Amino acid sequence: MTRELSGQAVLVTGAGRGLGRSVAERLASLGVAVGVIDIDSGACRGTAEAIRRAGGTALAYEADVADRAAFADAASRFAAERGRIDAVVNNAMLLKYEPIERVTEAVLDRMLAIGIKGSVWGAQLLLEHMDAERGGALINMASPVAERGYPNTAVYSLVKGALVTLTRTLAAELGPRRVRVNAVAPGSVPTPGAVGLNDPAEYERRARTIPLRRLGREEDNAEAVAFLLSPAASFINGEILHVDGGIAAAG
Ligand SMILES: NC(=O)c1ccc[n+]([C@@H]2O[C@H](COP(=O)([O-])OP(=O)(O)OC[C@H]3O[C@@H](n4cnc5c(N)ncnc54)[C@H](O)[C@@H]3O)[C@@H](O)[C@H]2O)c1
Numbered sequence: 001m002t003r004e005l006s007g008q009a010v011l012v013t014g015a016g017r018g019l020g021r022s023v024a025e026r027l028a029s030l031g032v033a034v035g036v037i038d039i040d041s042g043a044c045r046g047t048a049e050a051i052r053r054a055g056g057t058a059l060a061y062e063a064d065v066a067d068r069a070a071f072a073d074a075a076s077r078f079a080a081e082r083g084r085i086d087a088v089v090n091n092a093m094l095l096k097y098e099p100i101e102r103v104t105e106a107v108l109d110r111m112l113a114i115g116i117k118g119s120v121w122g123a124q125l126l127l128e129h130m131d132a133e134r135g136g137a138l139i140n141m142a143s144p145v146a147e148r149g150y151p152n153t154a155v156y157s158l159v160k161g162a163l164v165t166l167t168r169t170l171a172a173e174l175g176p177r178r179v180r181v182n183a184v185a186p187g188s189v190p191t192p193g194a195v196g197l198n199d200p201a202e203y204e205r206r207a208r209t210i211p212l213r214r215l216g217r218e219e220d221n222a223e224a225v226a227f228l229l230s231p232a233a234s235f236i237n238g239e240i241l242h243v244d245g246g247i248a249a250a251g
Contacts (some may be wrong), residue, residue: 002179004232005230006031008031008033008087010033010034010229011089012027012088012089013118014098015034015044015047015089016039017038017045017130018191019186019189019191019218019221019222020038020089021043021218023222023225024051025054025222028056034051034056034057035061035078036059037061039062039065042062044061047060048060059077062074065121065122077127080130081085085126086137087139087229090123090140090163093141093156094114096111096156097156097197103155103199112159115159123181124136138168139225139228139229140169140183141186142163142240143160146240147161147248163183167183167238175237182236183240184221184224185240186214186216186224187210187242188244189242189246212246221243224243
């Protein structure tokens with residue numbers, strides 16, 4: 001896979017920590033030039049510096065993906081550096097679970113803006129900066145919650161459901177323009193953003209009940225993203241790839 005991905009320019013949002021950082025590091029290890037976007041400036045600089053220390057290529061951009069102008073500015077600067085953008089990984093999200101009656105308008109607006117608007121902007125910016133002859137790839141970070149009911153996750157789950165819909169719609173709409181659109185649905189990875197959502201006992205319970213009998217690891221997800229961006233996946237379009245140890249399948 002190394003040679004196949006080498007030389008691509010890929011923007012990864014929310015890559016300052018957690019799954020996004022792991023994706024950025026894995027892609028960089030395969031020779032991809034990575035644009036690391038995060039709302040947290042220290043975090044995105046940290047990821048880019050770690051990649052460069054490891055011998056890879058990365059540029060850091062502090063931006064809020066919900067803010068189209070800020071996201072577009074970051075994408076333009078990355079494209080100016082690399083000549084084009086080959087793929088965007090829409091990973092940034094605010095992870096928040098709460099009972100439906102506690103959902104405030106401010107939180108609802110913010111989560112929809114990051115998860116849904118940010119992903120629509122990501123698709124538009126890929127189209128703006130990709131090489132039309134080469135085409136491009138878009139990956140949306142979905143979740144098994146898009147398909148199963150999880151109490152207290154209404155807003156988070158509806159964002160992920162929307163991303164599954166966006167993935168299928170854009171796969172159909174953009175396929176003729178050589179853009180493949182897929183989603184990865186990771187399951188239960190104790191990232192910095194996720195650990196606070198579940199108490200340790202819940203993670204222990206999941207580790208016992210997930211069909212593969214362990215929690216997800218950041219690398220599991222990063223490998224799936226690298227595969228979907230590689231030429232090995234050149235006929236895969238509109239797929240929701242579950243990287244969840246069988247959570248979604250088991251129901
Ligand atoms: N961890 C899991 O178990 C799990 C499972 C399924 C799906 N996911 C999805 O994977 C993605 C990454 O999750 P994670 O667990 O690594 O979360 P995380 O909170 O650890 O990391 C999210 C990153 O996104 C950044 N971010 C948040 N809002 C942003 C914005 N407006 N603009 C730019 N950057 C922003 C944060 O600063 C942070 O660095 C999310 O889309 C999440 O929904 C995670």
